[in-house]
Amino acid sequence: MINFRVMCEFNPDTLVKMLCDLINNRNFHLVEIRTCDIERDEDNVKVGEAYVICLKGSAWDYLQFRKELINEYGLREFKYEGVRTLG
Secondary structure (H helix, E strand, O other), X not given: OEEEEEEEEOOHHHHHHHHHHHHHHOXXXXXXXXXXXXXXXXXXXXXXXXXXXXXXXXXXHHHHHHHHHHHHHOOOEEEEOOEEEEO
């Protein structure tokens, strides 16, 4: 099992849809839901918020999910607080 995170827009409806897909359809386990501020790099001014969904799952399932998000939706993987994060 690996730990990873998925970021999504700060919208309760989107959060519920993502949780249903991640937990029910993809068999990931929810660890925690957090919020974070989105800041501009040049001056650290807050420009928005996002949900951070902390999950645990098999490495194979994660890699398949990662490939789908990157190829179909143009998202990327990055490190957020030292943890693999898709957003």
